[in-house]
Amino acid sequence: xxxxxxxxxxxxxxxxxxxxxxxxxxxxxxxxxxxxxxxxxxxxxxxxxxxxxxxxxxxxxxxxxxxxxxxxxxxxxxxxxxxxxxxxxxxxxxxxxxxxxxxxxxxxxxxxxxxxxxxxxxxxxxxxxxxxxxxxxxxxxxxxxxxxxxxxxxxxxxxxxxxxxxxxxxxxxxxxxxxxxxxxxxxxxxxxxxxxxxxxxxxx
Numbered sequence: 001x002x003x004x005x006x007x008x009x010x011x012x013x014x015x016x017x018x019x020x021x022x023x024x025x026x027x028x029x030x031x032x033x034x035x036x037x038x039x040x041x042x043x044x045x046x047x048x049x050x051x052x053x054x055x056x057x058x059x060x061x062x063x064x065x066x067x068x069x070x071x072x073x074x075x076x077x078x079x080x081x082x083x084x085x086x087x088x089x090x091x092x093x094x095x096x097x098x099x100x101x102x103x104x105x106x107x108x109x110x111x112x113x114x115x116x117x118x119x120x121x122x123x124x125x126x127x128x129x130x131x132x133x134x135x136x137x138x139x140x141x142x143x144x145x146x147x148x149x150x151x152x153x154x155x156x157x158x159x160x161x162x163x164x165x166x167x168x169x170x171x172x173x174x175x176x177x178x179x180x181x182x183x184x185x186x187x188x189x190x191x192x193x194x195x196x197x198x199x200x201x202x203x204x
Contacts, residue, residue, distance in 0.1 A: 004069040004104055013102075014073065014179065016146040016195045020164035025139050030075075030100040031055050031112055032135035033128065038092035047099060048074065050128035055101045057115035067106060075100040077175040098175075100135065109134045139174055144197040146181075150189035157196055165200060174199030 007014040012023060033051045037043050055071045062068060077098040080090050103112070112134045120129045143165055147157040165171065179195040187193075 006072045006102055016144045018146050020143050020145045020161045023142050027136055027138040029103045030135045031132055032098055032100045033132045034098045036096045046128050050126055050132055051099050053119045054116050054132040057119040061115050069104050072102040073179055075179045077177050079175050139199040142197050142199050147194045147196050169203045170200040171203050172198050173201040
């Protein structure tokens with residue numbers, strides 16, 4: 001069986017133009033981990049490592065079943081509790097995040113649980129593995145756009161998205177969602193590509 005590449009199989013999910021667009025997504029399954037704090041701190045890095053460790057454990061299990069797949073891009077949802085400001089307007093230690101890696105449709109919750117247990121047994125020092133769980137997102141109608149450049153300049157792209165929403169009578173109806181198309185460890189900040197996405201609904 002040919003290895004499944006989710007980025008190729010779901011091009012509308014893993015690509016976006018440099019101008020805002022409306023898209024539709026049904027329910028999608030992921031492995032995920034939830035946390036809080038500055039993404040530049042060690043806790044975020046440990047959470048990311050734990051998430052990837054479980055994702056690769058799922059992959060190893062399915063490779064034995066002749067259902068191999070490429071581990072997908074890292075994604076994240078971001079929010080701030082009890083504050084009207086956006087995440088980029090408050091100290092980073094107040095940020096909440098849910099990191100996500102999309103799973104193929106044939107991966108079950110039980111298989112993710114077993115993969116997590118196998119990963120935890122191999123990497124006992126990485127205690128955050130126990131915090132990795134299955135998650136489902138059903139964002140429905142979304143506005144998305146490709147942001148090119150460092151994360152610090154995202155407000156410029158978000159401003160374009162907000163104008164598009166206003167012009168199309170849409171309002172935000174869900175969490176700020178990012179897909180990290182580029183690996184920041186390998187790509188210079190000016191060339192980073194990040195899909196920015198918001199679930200929306202018509203303004204009543």
